[in-house]
Amino acid sequence: MTELLSAQQMRDIEKAAMDSGEVTGLELMERAGQGVVDAILAEWPELQKGKRRAVVLCGPGNNGGDGFVIARLLAEREWAVRVHLFGDPAKLPPDAKVNHDRWAADHGVLPMTADDVFAGERPDVFVDAVFGIGLTRPLPEHVARALDVKGMKAWKRAHEIRRVAVDCPSGLDLDRGVVPSDMEPDDPEADPWPRTLNVAELTVTFHTPKLGHYLGLGPGLCRKLAIVDIGVGPFVPERAMVGMHPDSERVRLVAPTFAGTPLRPRMWPMSHIAKSRGMGHKFDHGHVIVFAGGVGRGGAARMAARAALRAGAGLVTVLCPPAAVIENACHLDAVMLRALAKDQALAEVIDERVSGFVVGPGMGVSEWTRKRVIEVLGRRAEGAAHRDPIVVLDADALTSFEGDPQTLFAHTHGRTVLTPHEGEFGRLFPDLSGPARAGMSKIHAVRAAADRAGCIVLVKGPDTVIAAPGGGASVHAAAYGREVPWLATAGAGDVLAGLIAGLGAPHTSSEAYAMTEIAAWLHVEAARRFGPGLIAEDLPEQLPGLFAELSG
């Protein structure tokens, strides 16, 4: 996996590199600028030839410093380069000042107003080096306008201009993936998109991606991400090792990569998937129980059950009210079925070998659901030879504790996984969601939630965030070529719950956290494999083909 750093962590890494005495800030800036130019030419090879035009917008910090390096390197290629600066050259930080002065020695530096920027000829490349990790407040209005290449409609065929963002499109908060605005919404329903849009076609960042490249609006504004190695890696080794216990400080991206290098899928995720690792009796692969709702409400549980079975559980049983047995029996074959009356104890119908539960989908919000959740969470392993069953709580199992989450949190254990969407998350953690989250990143909120709940929490979305008590956190983003808008379909969340339980139930499976990460990734891969037109039932059916491809 690849680490996602906060702005502060990136600064610390740069500082460690410079403190080592082996590299200077100026050298890092030169590598960064060179890396951006190389990335531009790699992305658009047609730019390698001919005299081209570039406009470079430079800001008042080191992001602007990168911009001056880029301007110089492009000018050395005989490009006609126009540079606009926001800020006072005398106040630039030292390395940026050096590069400003080198540029200004024989080129002009123009002011950064929309009138100035859009006055000249239409460039081939428009470089945004105004703000990177140092953004501390909303963009000044005139800077936002100067960056809004399309919106200003000053140039004909503006869509032909290649827009490149240095570190990020300026205005994006790289810790949170939001664009802070003077009108920071108190209203959670308010449109999160800024009034003027600064969307890049290529974003070039350094060393490793930052949180905001994957959270919230980040992927939509960055569009395509290139990572430039500026040589700071050796000073602070990557810690977010794939398949390991999550690191308490660094956030990892859920993807088959390590330190930016692709991993063979056979190594991740397949080496963690119990059924792909040799033989075993069906009981070795665990037994998952999925609770179903009443008559006419069993579909969610059936889809979760099928996903658990396809994901690798040895046995899966749906438990439903006696009145719903016939309905469920009409739909289930490989998945087993048992009746569970309202007042019946779980121990009467299931045995000790059950190693996974899915509770919530289609169950209804009720006191009965609460009781079942608590009963399930009470089934702990006795003796060191066994593990607690993995318990995935979704949908109504979460909503049933609205207003009284403490009762739930008093029973959760380390192999409990809560899988809320944002709405359900808000019911359990009102102080960490909606307007109360303002200023806080989704990572921060989900970490705090996992600490409070004492279990793993996965908050769904195009940017799915997973956290464990103690600070371990991961982001899984359906972004940068992995977008699956068709996954927003009824029942997809039930399938995810089933996947987590099915992957985590085998007695030899890795820890629940690693399985939750893998489930989030497989869920999107299954949706990608199917494509548009997907309905939730299709997801489990993609797994065999997907596993075959990943094992190849």
Ligand SMILES: NC(=O)C1=CN([C@@H]2O[C@H](COP(=O)(O)OP(=O)(O)OC[C@H]3O[C@@H](n4cnc5c(N)ncnc54)[C@H](OP(=O)(O)O)[C@@H]3O)[C@@H](O)[C@H]2O)[C@@H](O)CC1
């Ligand atoms: N260090 C290194 O070795 C390397 C760094 N690298 C590059 O440096 C970048 C980070 O540089 P950075 O830390 O100087 O931050 P940057 O994003 O340029 O902005 C800070 C300035 O903006 C100002 N400011 C902020 N928001 C504002 C607003 N809304 N409106 C107005 N002003 C605002 C802020 O002012 P202040 O908040 O302090 O008042 C400060 O003056 C990084 O993204 C990468 O590109 C690479 O070269 C690799 C090597």
Ligand SMILES: [K+]
């Ligand atoms: K930028």
